[in-house]
Amino acid sequence: MTPLLTDTLCTNCGLCCDGTLFADVELVGQAEVARLEIMGLEIENEDRNIGLLSQPCAALRGTRCGIYAHRPKCCRVFQCHLLQNAQRGAVTVERAMEQIADAREQIRQVRAMLGRLGNRDEGLPIKERCMETLAAEGGTTSETIKDRADLEAAMATLENTIWNTFLGSGQRRE
Numbered sequence: 001m002t003p004l005l006t007d008t009l010c011t012n013c014g015l016c017c018d019g020t021l022f023a024d025v026e027l028v029g030q031a032e033v034a035r036l037e038i039m040g041l042e043i044e045n046e047d048r049n050i051g052l053l054s055q056p057c058a059a060l061r062g063t064r065c066g067i068y069a070h071r072p073k074c075c076r077v078f079q080c081h082l083l084q085n086a087q088r089g090a091v092t093v094e095r096a097m098e099q100i101a102d103a104r105e106q107i108r109q110v111r112a113m114l115g116r117l118g119n120r121d122e123g124l125p126i127k128e129r130c131m132e133t134l135a136a137e138g139g140t141t142s143e144t145i146k147d148r149a150d151l152e153a154a155m156a157t158l159e160n161t162i163w164n165t166f167l168g169s170g171q172r173r174e
């Protein structure tokens with residue numbers, strides 16, 4: 001991976017850490033689980049050898065990893081579709097930065113809509129928050145009905161961005 005590109009793109013992005021692209025990070029092996037627990041991160045253990053680090057990741061500081069030198073293996077090897085495209089010159093760095101900024105603006109709007117509808121739980125992945133809010137019984141005022149419809153549309157737009165720009169053809173963080 002070209003350090004310059006990750007420095008330019010990833011440090012201004014963080015979407016693979018903040019609960020936008022993924023709901024968790026899979027940790028493999030007790031040593032990795034133990035290392036992160038020592039750093040104060042809460043790990044959900046599925047079995048002896050696999051742990052899950054929930055997202056939004058508690059190690060994220062703004063758009064940067066706060067434990068960069070000690071981040072788990074699957075964080076080290078993950079490269080989203082946009083980063084790969086920028087690396088092979090299929091998209092310019094300037095265009096990639098614009099796409100990150102567009103996605104972050106879409107997220108800002110979805111979060112604002114969630115807030116208006118009473119969901120302020122920033123500790124959950126954004127898609128989960130939207131699903132929770134839309135599944136809950138909504139108010140019957142025309143304003144609330146419109147807010148819910150707007151949220152549904154904004155989440156669908158964000159979902160398209162996530163898949164088309166960042167995940168490509170079904171990329172997973174493994």
Ligand code: SF4
Nearest residue numbers: 010013014015016080
């Ligand atoms: S989503 Fe892509 S560009 Fe953004 S931080 Fe992750 S790997 Fe980097």
Ligand code: SF4
Nearest residue numbers: 017057059060065075
């Ligand atoms: S450990 Fe670092 S790189 Fe991995 S999800 Fe958390 S903030 Fe992102």
